[in-house]
Amino acid sequence: NAGVTQTPKFRVLKTGQSMTLLCAQDMNHEYMYWYRQDPGMGLRLIHYSVGEGTTAKGEVPDGYNVSRLKKQNFLLGLESAAPSQTSVYFCASSYSRTGTGGKETQYFGPGTRLLVL
């Protein structure tokens, strides 16, 4: 199993450009999350999804949109990138109805480093 994967690993954007970050998981998890990580600020939740076709806002949703059309994928979109969105983005997933282990544990992807100039 690959676990949680993220595409791309690194990207440079100019202010105003758009892009989509892809998160995929093969653990049959119901819940998926997008975080951003900035120095000294820990991990902050951007958006999350509790199932296919559902999304909800987290702590810092402004400037981002998400979609979960398939259970295994969670997409994070930046419609008009700003320098303040320079960050490392992590996706996580949790809660398999059929798997073993705790429902609560979140498993993280390797991250996407985004630089907005």
Place this chain on the structure above:
Amino acid sequence: GENVEQHPSTLSVQEGDSAVIKCTYSDSASNYFPWYKQELGKRPQLIIDIRSNVGEKKDQRIAVTLNKTAKHFSLHITETQPEDSAVYFCAASRASGTYKYIFGTGTRLKVLA
């Protein structure tokens, strides 16, 4: 809003000494508390967790304690080794519904050889 405070932000210890990282949470309904270790350039990985019906949990050199009344929980690492050097994050969650985490701001642990 809900928050988790984590201290200290940096911690240096000599190899073989113990390290303690402390977190305080504000949401009294939180009942699940994971700890993640993040090495430089890598993803956060779960190292230990505790649920609110337990006061202490151990896994080899790592232990976590929880004081629900004071809304404190702590990570204890004994006999530290250079490979323990990393950033450690605590989090608090209501283990139901959305299972959202509120993370602390992290502690950079340096183990000096």
